[in-house]
Amino acid sequence: MTACIVGWAHTPFGKLETETIESLIIRVANEAMDNAGIGPDEVDEILLGHFNAGFSPQDFTASLVLQADPRLRFKPATRVENACATGSAAVHQAVRAVKAGDARVVLVVGVEQMTKTPGPEIGKNLLRASYLPEDGDTPAGFAGVFGKIAHNYFQRWGDQSDALAMIAAKNHKNGVENPYAQMRKDFGYEFCRTESEKNPFVAGPLKRTDCSLVSDGAAALVITDTATALKMKKAVAFRGHAHVQDFLPMSKRDILKFEGCTQAWGKALADAGITLSDLSFVETHDCFTVAELIEYEAMGLVPEGQGARAILEGWTQKDGKLPVNPSGGLKAKGHPIGATGVSMHVLSSMQLMGEAGGIQVPGAKLAGIFNMGGAAVANYVSVLERLR
Ligand SMILES: CC(=O)CC(=O)SCCNC(=O)CCNC(=O)[C@H](O)C(C)(C)COP(=O)(O)OP(=O)(O)OC[C@H]1O[C@@H](n2cnc3c(N)ncnc32)[C@H](O)[C@@H]1OP(=O)(O)O
Numbered sequence: 001m002t003a004c005i006v007g008w009a010h011t012p013f014g015k016l017e018t019e020t021i022e023s024l025i026i027r028v029a030n031e032a033m034d035n036a037g038i039g040p041d042e043v044d045e046i047l048l049g050h051f052n053a054g055f056s057p058q059d060f061t062a063s064l065v066l067q068a069d070p071r072l073r074f075k076p077a078t079r080v081e082n083a084c085a086t087g088s089a090a091v092h093q094a095v096r097a098v099k100a101g102d103a104r105v106v107l108v109v110g111v112e113q114m115t116k117t118p119g120p121e122i123g124k125n126l127l128r129a130s131y132l133p134e135d136g137d138t139p140a141g142f143a144g145v146f147g148k149i150a151h152n153y154f155q156r157w158g159d160q161s162d163a164l165a166m167i168a169a170k171n172h173k174n175g176v177e178n179p180y181a182q183m184r185k186d187f188g189y190e191f192c193r194t195e196s197e198k199n200p201f202v203a204g205p206l207k208r209t210d211c212s213l214v215s216d217g218a219a220a221l222v223i224t225d226t227a228t229a230l231k232m233k234k235a236v237a238f239r240g241h242a243h244v245q246d247f248l249p250m251s252k253r254d255i256l257k258f259e260g261c262t263q264a265w266g267k268a269l270a271d272a273g274i275t276l277s278d279l280s281f282v283e284t285h286d287c288f289t290v291a292e293l294i295e296y297e298a299m300g301l302v303p304e305g306q307g308a309r310a311i312l313e314g315w316t317q318k319d320g321k322l323p324v325n326p327s328g329g330l331k332a333k334g335h336p337i338g339a340t341g342v343s344m345h346v347l348s349s350m351q352l353m354g355e356a357g358g359i360q361v362p363g364a365k366l367a368g369i370f371n372m373g374g375a376a377v378a379n380y381v382s383v384l385e386r387l388r
Contacts, residue, residue: 238382
């Protein structure tokens with residue numbers, strides 16, 4: 001038995017000044033149940049993906065989902081956290097509950113509100129997802145961590161500035177067509193490649209256009225067993241899934257390899273009984289452009305050290321042989337931490353149902369999703385397929 005996505009909801013991502021954590025949660029919880037055509041009585045379990053780490057004074061948030069409808073009162077509700085993979089951690093927990101037969105219908109919500117936090121605090125909060133004895137004083141927050149990774153990658157494999165700018169330009173271009181995206185502006189390759197007042201260096205070789213955005217937003221899913229799903233309006237199955245957790249200290253691993261990502265892709269593709277070339281597209285964790293570059297290698301699209309080929313030869317463009325981040329990715333869509341993994345599953349489901357509008361990958365049949373917490377510490381891969 002597998003688990004299926006049967007309904008979803010997604011707020012626009014961005015600076016949502018009039019929203020609160022509570023209002024975002026309530027909005028997507030109700031919209032997802034409506035979208036699935038189920039009532040709150042039918043929900044067996046609730047999982048909330050919320051990273052927080054200082055972004056919100058409210059740290060005990062699972063019960064906020066119950067406020068979406070009085071009929072959710074007394075349902076089991078739990079908050080799940082695994083750094084920037086928090087959203088997928090909640091999704092995979094739901095899949096396991098359904099597959100184990102513990103729950104027939106699970107409501108998953110992912111949420112974060114980051115933009116109400118003052119600038120310097122944002123970087124500090126995000127760094128709580130790093131190994132504090134090593135990275136705690138890194139300037140520029142998590143950009144500093146990935147700035148070091150980019151610097152070391154350039155040392156080992158040569159300057160990759162062209163490839164990073166092309167990844168940024170691709171994702172910004174894709175994001176223009178995504179109505180949920182925070183930044184819908186086609187900056188173009190030259191702007192992303194060139195240091196300027198509007199595109200300064202942030203950390204190491206990473207410029208502003210190499211970084212994901214600071215965002216507010218929420219997304220939700222209804223996940224059921226297959227028998228239930230087949231009686232509903234739509235059914236997108238988890239054909240394969242895998243979670244691989246690695247050491248937290250970067251000094252205990254070769255950080256340029258993202259080995260946890262490789263393992264997660266290997267396990268999920270084997271679980272699905274397919275190879276990477278069977279996928280119609282991939283939504284991957286481009287928290288920084290260098291992460292997407294290394295992920296091309298880790299997922300097995302290109303050999304180690306040759307990530308640039310995948311973008312320079314156009315493979316990962318929307319019309320390439322494996323479109324990567326047709327949604328615009330974290331780069332353009334935004335990255336409200338707890339919502340990101342849930343958003344990836346929502347937008348991939350929309351693709352498979354042919355409901356993705358301007359970001360639609362024509363004829364999409366199989367979707368691959370990679371959501372990462374820390375620097376390849378928490379690694380989640382899902383392979384989704386439309387059942388009906
Ligand atoms: C933690 C894990 O477990 C793993 C992960 O995923 S790590 C990722 C976690 N997320 C992050 O680290 C967020 C990284 N991004 C940032 O910190 C910030 O976006 C940044 C430091 C790159 C820029 O912030 P800033 O310098 O304060 O920019 P800000 O003053 O807000 O905006 C200035 C301009 O740049 C634009 N801008 C801001 N961030 C941008 C970005 N990332 N890309 C492109 N443009 C951006 C703004 O829209 C604004 O444009 P206008 O002047 O035209 O209005």
